[in-house]
Amino acid sequence: MSALTSAVRTPEEAAKVFRTLDFIALGAFFMILLASHHVHVMLLMGDWDFWVDWKDRRFWVTVVPIVSVAYPAAAQAFFWEKFRLPFGATLVTLGVLAGEWANRYFNFVGFTYFPINFVWPTILLPMALFLDAMLAISKSYGLTAVVGGLMYGLLMYPANWPLLSAFHVPAEYNGVVMSLADIMGYQYVRTGTPEYIRMVEKGTLKTFGKDVVPVSAFFSGFVAMVMYFVWHFVGRWFSKDYHINQL
Amino acid sequence: MAATSRAVAQGVAEKETADLFAWRGMWLAVAAFFAFYICVRWYEGVYGWKYGLDAFSPEFQTYWMNLLYIELVVEALATAALVSYLIKTRDRNMEAMTPREELRRYCTLYMWWVVYGVGLFWGASFFTEQDGAWHQTVVRDTDFTPSHIIEFYMSYPIYVMVGLGSFTYAKTRIPYFAKGWSVPYLMLVFGPFMIFPNVGLNEWGHTFWFMEELFVAPLHWGFVFFAWFILAVFGVFLQVQPRMKELIGRELQQSEDYARS
DSSP: OOTSSSSSSSSSHHHHHHHHHHHHHHHHHHHHHHHHHHHHHHHHHOOOOOOOGGGOOSSSHHHHHHHHHTTHHHHHHHHHHHOTTTHHHHHHHHHHHHHHHHHHIIIIIIITOOOOHHHHHOOOOHHHHHHHHHHHOOOHHIIIIIIIHHHHHHHHHHHHHHHGGGGGGEEEEEEEEEEEEHHHHHSSSSSSSHHHHGOOOOOOTTTTTHHHHHHHHHHHHHHHHHHHHHHHHHHHHHHHOOEEEEO | OHHHHHHTTTOOOOOOOOOOOHHHHHHHHHHHHHHHHHHHHHHHHHHHHSSSSSSSSHHHHHIIIHHHHHHHHHHHHHHHHHHHHHHHHSSSSGGOOOOHHHHHHHHHHHHHHHHHHHHHHIIIIHHHHHHHHTTTTTOOOSSSSSHHHHHIIHHHHHHHHHHHHHHHHHHHHHHHHHEEEEEHHHHHHHHHHHHHHHHHHHHHHHHHHHOOOTTOOGGGHHHHHHGGGGOOOHHHHHHHHHHHHHIIIIHHHHHHHHHHH
């Protein structure tokens, strides 16, 4: 029709419509990205995230930041580049945490009766906030990849330690030294993941024992830099507006 | 009053009284999703434990296998009905559309995305990770466990239905999408759709490679690959922005003119 007629009648209405659509879009983005991110996270790092006796010093520390930095990087490529909104990483992280908590509480606890302090999810928010702040302050994806990516790996264990430490108190259990986390894994029976499935640090003859966490975290940060770099481009690619004429 | 005279001055004469935002439809759909899935979760909580533990018992047939057959038929019919309804009632004369009507349809499209998001949350997030909890509770004796009957064969087809519905809505009512095919929108709908056929790979793998339910097992990574395509919501959103700006933005621009004069 006439290109001259406007769809809204007043500037006030224009502002109101824009604002209303912002809220609807935010809701849509939150739910849609929540689901997508949750599938990614649960099937690439889920087992370490489900159980407190999987939250070890070597595998959990390495895998979780590497896997969970992907969506924040993709979301930042969209929200910051296109709209200068500095909450891409936080938005998707809040989403996945909401999905995880809903599931742990209503299913792991409410359906199959595992205690919540056995199945709480990994704390990811401090890293997401750091990533967003890094990008907003530096305005550089390169710096965010290097500094933010490294910090994403380094921060994971410290951010979770206040919650996790209580489960690492040692106990003598039937004559064996076990952590409380180990005892919980032993007590609350899981049929699907018997003990030999559990991928946790066991020590080797070619490694030192005591500084496993910082070394793993540093390695994780290094890989997270690369992941950030790659997934930033993934986010950009998914932001393209291709059209085809024929299916 | 000032607002009215300004509008008249711009020649906005069309008498359109309908609301831009179909709030009722959106909230009803969201509420229906939550109410329905809360009931499903209750059913599962009661009958999963009561009759869902032994797939070879007659009760399992009654309470679970029948649910599977019914839901598959209902979903297929509902999807066909929804898509054909939207095609049948398509706008056959888009040229005659007023800008306000076009804007209204974009507002409705945004609401479709919210409902799609709610469907995806229940399907891809809630019931998918829930399966993890059930796997730790039974050593399964069938591919069709109570949790799978809900997760794979109920919650996935339902979000696929909403995705297809939103796509068909855009294709049949919004000029921008009516012309050609939007690749991001195809990815946004058919990526999650492919998660459903991928169940075939998953269950096939489980038939001869009996493994404990390690969630991070490579056999499950097909789901992850297809879930990535949901990120195409970025592209879809950016595709509609220029037109939204044309439809609404001009007024804001005029607002500044007003301030200057």
